Amino acid sequence: MNKKIIIRTLEKIALYMELKGENPFKVSAFRKAAQALELDQRSLDELEDVTKLKGIGKGTGDVILELVATGKSTVLEELQAEVPKGLVPLMKLQGMGGKKIAKLYKELGIDSAEALKQACLDHEIQKLPGFGPKSEEKILKELTEFDSKPGRHPIWKTEEAVEFVEDILSNIEGISEFSVAGSYRRTKETSKDLDFIVATANPAAVKEQLLAALPIQETIASGDTKVSVTVEFQDPIDIDFRLVAPEEFVTALHHFTGSKDHNVKMRQLAKSQNKKISEYGVEQEDGTVATFASETDFYAHFGLPFIPPTVREDGRELDLLDDIPLIVDLPDIKGDLHMHTTWSDGAHSLTEMIDACRSRNYSYMVITDHSEYLKVANGLTPERLLKQNAEIRELNQKYDDIEVLSGTEMDILPDGSLDFDDEVLEQLDFVIASIHSSFQQPREQIMERILTAMKNPHVDMIAHPTGRIVGQRSGYDPDIELLLDWAKEYGKIVELNASPYRLDLAVEHLEMAQEKGVPVAINTDAHAIEQLDVMAIGVRHAQKAWLKKDNVVNTWPLEKLKEYLKK
Structure with a gap:
């Protein structure tokens, strides 16, 4: 359990309450509690009594204490049982918040995407106060686009399903070994379904235990050595199990x-x-x-x-x-150049993140909390950033097995300016520039914003350069070839963000970066200790582009990296 999980749970409770049509003050109480935790710079372990924080009342405090003690929330489980399952996917539609969906459910009984589409076709939506014909038309357009998306699951969804199934398989008697196979094992961005190979000398007994343990929505096929099922896991997903002899x-x-x-x-x-x-x-x-x-x-x-x-x-x-021997591999990684702490929107403190990186035998790491513009992420003001910088310098004196560099993930603002002045940036070891806002601007304007960061001598790296979320949004559509040409010209690093949500840059863009001689950093963008583990996914993604370890800056020794940054 960490602070970030508690924050997400409180926000999820608020969302389900909103969908249920609960009193707005109760909804607000859970959002305020989440915000109180987000804004406090201490990690969960550093908080003596989390329920004493201003903004956390008895009801929200009880939920937090239960989460810490059991890892679960009874309140959330009850809400999930009460709120129709079909309402939650409607949140994926652009412009559809909890209040709007709750109103549609209360007034028209709409409890699914199918019911919403029919209500649009019957022109029932436009009759509701606060909607109108244009809203109805927009909702129908969103639903049509949503329906037309290919039936493939992004890797960040399949990853959770794989972990869930692996946990089940590891507890079934009679299995000597197992592995996920198929496109997921090849680290494809999306997969139509999942495949598992299971070695057993007793397939009948294993099959019986497997069918009993899985949350099956539908059994597609059930033979002696093959089981195909649709499993209820967030979005339903098809899984094939092949039961084979150990040899x-x-x-x-x-x-x-x-x-x-x-x-x-x-x-x-x-x-x-x-x-x-x-x-x-x-x-x-x-x-x-x-x-x-x-x-x-x-x-x-x-x-x-x-x-x-x-x-x-x-x-x-x-x-x-x-x-093949030249391709980057996980043991080659010597450090992580992009991570967040409780100073902004991370779950763990500076020392906790440092210890986590030390446990991974990294030679170096960079703390890069968000900048001031990103208020939703508790971004640092210049004063807070310099205070953190001083604390990092002090902490760094305590360690002889890792070098802790001071940095920032600085926003490139919608008007093209940068969030910090040069006087602030020059005091840091590593500066990341990234776009988090105004994705809908014309490509020319987006590229002008990126060029501003490229030209700044203190900026070292452009993070998640397209802003995409795999299987969910395409990002802000930059001209990647021009972006990489600029990176080459101005000596900048481009990021492969290893989060399975991002995997940004995409494979074809990584291939292009290597061809142009643009250095790449594989970073986790971790907001919690456990997220440092996604480095493995990032490295596998890089392998798909045949990215050589010499082209990945965080495989370099620290002195080589420092020398490059000086240039």
Whole structure:
């Protein structure tokens, strides 16, 4: 449990209360409690009694204490049971807040996207006070666009589903090993469904336990060795389970990881050696079937090095074997250049984030809390930033195993100016510039804003350069090729934001950056200790672009990085 989880829970309770049509003062109380926690610079462990904070009353305090003690909220669970499930997805529609949805539910009984669409077609919406014909037309347009989105799940949703299923599989008796396969294992941005390979000598017993443990909405198929189900997990998701004999696990995992083009190339190679690959093993020239203890052994059988799942895409990986050792890998990462603390909207304190980075054996790290403009994230004023800067300098003297650099994630403002003056920026070790506002501006205006940051000699890196959220929004549509040309010209780093929500830059843009010789930093943008773990996803995403470790600045020794920043 950390402060950020409590804040999100309080905000979720407020949202569900709003959808239910509760008293606005009760709704406001939970939002005020969340804000009180957000604005306090201490982490949860540093707060002696969180319920004594100004803005937290008895009701909200009881919820917080229950969360800390049990990890759950009875209030939230009751609200989730009472509020129709179909109302929550309506929040994804642009311009549809909790109050509007509650009104539609109360006045017209609308409890789903289908009911809302029918009400629009019947012109019932425009009759309600506060809506009108234009609102109705806009809602219908949003619904149509929402319906037309491809039936694929973004990686930040599938990641949670994978963790949920892995937890179930790890507690089922009779399974010797298991792994997710398919496009998720290849770190594709989106997946149509999920695939799991499960090794067991007793498939019938495992299948029985699996079906009993999963929250199944629909059973699509249930054979002796294959189970296909639709699982209720936020948005329903289809999952295929392949139950295989332990000795077949490796070849089945390879086969169902794919991609199709990779498997075709492997089968062609096997054929040239008078062998035949299947999901059950590799048939030899003499008719015997070889099985393997690992995928490394599988590839070695054909005279190949291990090929990471991330690059098994279009078949070219078998022609670029010499490049595989050069690709960035997780052990190459020496530091993280983008993270937040309780000084802005993070869940943990400076010392807690430092200790977390030390536990990951990083040589260096940068604290980059938000700047003043981002008030929703409790952004730092110049005075607070310089006070934090002094505290970081002082803390840094305590450690001989890591260097803690002082930085900021500074907003590029809608008018094109930067949130801090040069007099402030020159006192920091590392300056990130990023856009968080006015995404709808014309491309030319967006590019002018970015150019301002590029030209500033104190700015070191452009963060999440397109502002996209995978599967949800495309961002502010910059001219990426021009942005990268500017980065090359002005000596700036571009970020690969490793958050599974962002993965920004996208693969094709990372390939372009490497071709142009623009250095990349893989950063977590962590707002809590556990989010530092997304570095692994970021690295796998970088591998898909064949990003070489020499092109990733946070694989460099600290002295090399410092020398680059001086230039």
